[in-house]
Amino acid sequence: MLINFGRKRSRYEEALPNIDIFVCTADPMIEPPAMVINTVLSVMAYDYPPQKLNVYLSDDGGSDLTFYAMVEASSFSKIWLPFCKKFKVEPRSPEAYFRTAVLEPLEDPVKAKERSSIKKSYEGMKKRIETTTKLGRISEEIRKQHKGFREWNSVASRRYHQTILQILVHAKDPKAVDIEGQPLPTLVYLAREKRPQYHHNFKAGSVNALIRVSSRISNGPIILILDCDMYSNNSESMRDAVCFFMDEEKGHEVGFVQFPQSFENLTKNDVYGSSLNVEIHGFDGNGGPCFIGTGCFHRRNALCGQKYSDQECKENWKGWNDIKMEETASVLEDTSKVLASCTYEEKYAQWGNEMGLKYGCPVEDVITGLAIQCRGWRSIYFNPERKGFLGLAPTTLLQTLIQHRRWSEVPSLCLLSGIPLFPKISSAWVLPFAFVIIVHRAYSLGEFVWCGGTFQGWWNEQRMWLFKRISSYFFAFIDNILKLMGFTDSAFAITAKVAETDVSQRCEQELMEFGASSPMFTVIATMALLNAFCFVGGMKRVLMDMQSWFSNPFTLQILLCALLVIISLPVYQGLFLRKDEGRMPSSVTQWSLMFAALACALACY
Ligand SMILES: O=c1ccn([C@@H]2O[C@H](COP(=O)(O)OP(=O)(O)O[C@H]3O[C@H](CO)[C@@H](O)[C@H](O)[C@H]3O)[C@@H](O)[C@H]2O)c(=O)[nH]1
Numbered sequence: 001m002l003i004n005f006g007r008k009r010s011r012y013e014e015a016l017p018n019i020d021i022f023v024c025t026a027d028p029m030i031e032p033p034a035m036v037i038n039t040v041l042s043v044m045a046y047d048y049p050p051q052k053l054n055v056y057l058s059d060d061g062g063s064d065l066t067f068y069a070m071v072e073a074s075s076f077s078k079i080w081l082p083f084c085k086k087f088k089v090e091p092r093s094p095e096a097y098f099r100t101a102v103l104e105p106l107e108d109p110v111k112a113k114e115r116s117s118i119k120k121s122y123e124g125m126k127k128r129i130e131t132t133t134k135l136g137r138i139s140e141e142i143r144k145q146h147k148g149f150r151e152w153n154s155v156a157s158r159r160y161h162q163t164i165l166q167i168l169v170h171a172k173d174p175k176a177v178d179i180e181g182q183p184l185p186t187l188v189y190l191a192r193e194k195r196p197q198y199h200h201n202f203k204a205g206s207v208n209a210l211i212r213v214s215s216r217i218s219n220g221p222i223i224l225i226l227d228c229d230m231y232s233n234n235s236e237s238m239r240d241a242v243c244f245f246m247d248e249e250k251g252h253e254v255g256f257v258q259f260p261q262s263f264e265n266l267t268k269n270d271v272y273g274s275s276l277n278v279e280i281h282g283f284d285g286n287g288g289p290c291f292i293g294t295g296c297f298h299r300r301n302a303l304c305g306q307k308y309s310d311q312e313c314k315e316n317w318k319g320w321n322d323i324k325m326e327e328t329a330s331v332l333e334d335t336s337k338v339l340a341s342c343t344y345e346e347k348y349a350q351w352g353n354e355m356g357l358k359y360g361c362p363v364e365d366v367i368t369g370l371a372i373q374c375r376g377w378r379s380i381y382f383n384p385e386r387k388g389f390l391g392l393a394p395t396t397l398l399q400t401l402i403q404h405r406r407w408s409e410v411p412s413l414c415l416l417s418g419i420p421l422f423p424k425i426s427s428a429w430v431l432p433f434a435f436v437i438i439v440h441r442a443y444s445l446g447e448f449v450w451c452g453g454t455f456q457g458w459w460n461e462q463r464m465w466l467f468k469r470i471s472s473y474f475f476a477f478i479d480n481i482l483k484l485m486g487f488t489d490s491a492f493a494i495t496a497k498v499a500e501t502d503v504s505q506r507c508e509q510e511l512m513e514f515g516a517s518s519p520m521f522t523v524i525a526t527m528a529l530l531n532a533f534c535f536v537g538g539m540k541r542v543l544m545d546m547q548s549w550f551s552n553p554f555t556l557q558i559l560l561c562a563l564l565v566i567i568s569l570p571v572y573q574g575l576f577l578r579k580d581e582g583r584m585p586s587s588v589t590q591w592s593l594m595f596a597a598l599a600c601a602l603a604c605y
């Protein structure tokens with residue numbers, strides 16, 4: 001393979017395709033602008049013809065602080081890129097480079113001198129960005145540096161603003177050169193339009209906006225998608241990745257090339273188990289790896305829904321490069337804005353389904369990759385010795401747990417936070433779900449009745465099935481663990497055999513007996529309340545959207561939630577309506593209300 005790369009390199013140098021690089025950021029407080037621009041600078045400095053590189057930053061935070069950092073980065077790139085290329089430095093994220101480079105002694109006095117002067121400018125820039133970020137607003141002095149800051153005069157909040165599109169470095173601009181007169185990559189800042197009444201679909205929404213905007217500005221046939229914390233650690237990986245697409249025999253089959261997600265901040269034994277590499281390796285024998293959201297080179301056509309076909313896909317890369325930027329930056333800005341508006345996707349509903357990254361699932365990346373494979377494309381897993389990208393893994397247990405919660409969210413909470421999980425009722429794909437939910441249960445009812453039970457009996461059994469799983473089994477599990485660790489002795493809590501008169505009376509009436517204040521009741525009550533809250537939240541969403549049940553993506557989720565509410569009716573009675581001794585103790589009511597409200601608040605946040 002490596003020998004091949006060398007030969008291909010010279011032959012294809014001229015014909016190398018344009019590449020559009022997307023970096024996503026969402027919040028200047030969680031994702032510091034100083035970190036974001038390190039990622040941006042590292043990809044601007046790829047060992048690749050700069051006029052063929054186009055770097056786009058999507059800022060879902062819609063923050064002038066991030067924009068300011070990008071303005072700084074665009075001028076710093078004028079000294080950073082020539083330095084990287086002259087001395088072939090690695091890695092090309094300035095922060096990572098200076099962190100490692102100080103350890104390496106320098107024989108070359110020219111390099112030593114340049115390095116220390118560039119280090120000084122880098123540190124100056126970093127300080128300015130960090131001070132501004134800490135201050136939380138842009139000073140008048142800085143505002144004068146770029147016309148783009150004026151856009152923020154009409155920004156109400158990060159959730160309510162117009163599209164902001166600024167081409168910071170434009171290939172057509174004669175001033176877009178570094179200090180040695182070499183061209184710079186195109187650099188674009190985008191904060192897509194946000195309005196509270198339109199769902200923005202998180203990262204998938206922002207990547208799709210970038211796909212459209214970039215198609216107007218540079219239209220590179222290959223797209224690299226990156227998270228803002230994932231800098232390029234290997235300046236050659238761009239050429240390597242392109243080789244897979246350009247391979248004369250098999251290249252036309254390749255839909256995407258996925259690099260592993262490697263982290264620079266893992267502890268030696270990876271306490272939180274963040275490394276995902278084993279799982280991805282395994283997929284290679286199965287049509288190729290899935291797309292994991294970052295460090296992935298996509299064929300634009302495949303990402304935009306094209307089906308693979310042997311003949312058509314042997315495309316000519318040269319033909320692709322024909323998109324020339326004839327218009328000036330401001331004309332491009334004005335005409336491309338509409339592509340990032342909230343209403344655009346209303347008109348073109350394929351976005352988020354057949355086109356671009358898929359919506360409706362917090363692990364949009366995996367299902368998008370599977371869809372591309374279903375359209376006939378192959379994917380490649382590429383793990384060079386020098387890691388292609390390095391990112392940041394969660395550093396606390398809570399962050400790790402929250403990340404995994406997003407990857408495996410519980411259905412009811414998804415309803416509350418507006419994430420559809422199932423297909424619409426109008427789609428044929430609802431059938432497998434309907435089958436599992438209806439047919440499987442119907443079978444169990446049939447069985448129950450056949451054995452001499454009643455419908456009511458079956459219904460109660462379903463309820464107890466639920467209660468046992470969330471309380472008894474859950475606590476038994478904890479008991480066992482404690483026992484194994486030697487904290488408790490085995491105990492046999494003997495089941496009561498005789499009951500007081502009023503208790504047995506209620507038992508006779510089939511009224512559920514709560515009475516005691518047990519943590520198991522708190523869990524059951526919390527779940528019941530949570531489902532009720534989520535049901536109300538889901539109904540509110542449907543009524544506000546005014547969509548029909550048939551075309552609403554939440555219908556199945558609401559039905560499921562409604563079912564859980566109905567099955568929990570005795571719990572609500574016990575909590576709020578009953579006056580007898582068998583009702584829920586008020587302490588259980590208080591705690592469960594608090595827990596359920598807390599869970600809802602977390603989900604909404
Ligand atoms: O509304 C949003 C939310 C997130 N992001 C960006 O999405 C990326 C990933 O978010 P992060 O909070 O870092 O999540 P992780 O769990 O670390 O991300 C992993 O899991 C995601 C799917 O859940 C994948 O998309 C990512 O590529 C993968 O690194 C970051 O660059 C964010 O800035 C947005 O652009 N808009």
Ligand SMILES: [Mn+2]
Pocket residue numbers: 227229392
């Ligand atoms: Mn991340």
